[in-house]
Amino acid sequence: xxxxxxxxxxxxxxxxxxxxxxxxxxxxxxTLGHLFGRMQRYVSDIKDDISREVELDELRKLQSSMKxxxxxxxxxxxxxxxxxEDEVQQAESDTRQSVEEAVQPVAGINLMHSLNPPxxxxxxxxxxxxxxxxxxPQANSDSVAKSSGPTxxxx
Numbered sequence: 001x002x003x004x005x006x007x008x009x010x011x012x013x014x015x016x017x018x019x020x021x022x023x024x025x026x027x028x029x030x031t032l033g034h035l036f037g038r039m040q041r042y043v044s045d046i047k048d049d050i051s052r053e054v055e056l057d058e059l060r061k062l063q064s065s066m067k068x069x070x071x072x073x074x075x076x077x078x079x080x081x082x083x084x085e086d087e088v089q090q091a092e093s094d095t096r097q098s099v100e101e102a103v104q105p106v107a108g109i110n111l112m113h114s115l116n117p118p119x120x121x122x123x124x125x126x127x128x129x130x131x132x133x134x135x136x137p138q139a140n141s142d143s144v145a146k147s148s149g150p151t152x153x154x155x
Contacts, residue, residue: 016028
């Protein structure tokens with residue numbers, strides 16, 4: 001802080017010895033040492049306070065920038081969520097419309113068999129037994145002979 005050399009200190013000590021006297025000089029030197037130490041501690045405390053304030057300022061700036069970044073991210077995420085929700089709702093609407101359009105032509109068909117199931121399993125088999133079978137188509141005898149392979153009688 002003060003740039004005193006050895007010669008300056010010696011000159012100050014000689015002047016102090018002459019002015020103050022040899023009896024009070026040690027007490028004055030001790031008092032000056034204490035005052036000088038207090039001054040150094042005070043200056044050191046002020047420097048520490050200033051550096052803490054600077055660090056605190058930097059931390060506040062960092063905190064505000066982090067809050068801004070968090071808000072931007074939150075807004076971006078909520079915007080994307082809203083966009084996705086809108087797309088899902090649109091897809092749901094399109095799907096419902098497609099299903100309704102696909103069902104509309106089928107809506108007029110009478111589906112009595114699927115709507116009215118038989119009361120008992122026996123009724124359905126009875127209906128099938130009473131049904132008249134369709135006649136089988138008559139085959140030409142020439143075509144039968146050509147299509148059939150060798151029989152046991154021919155072999």
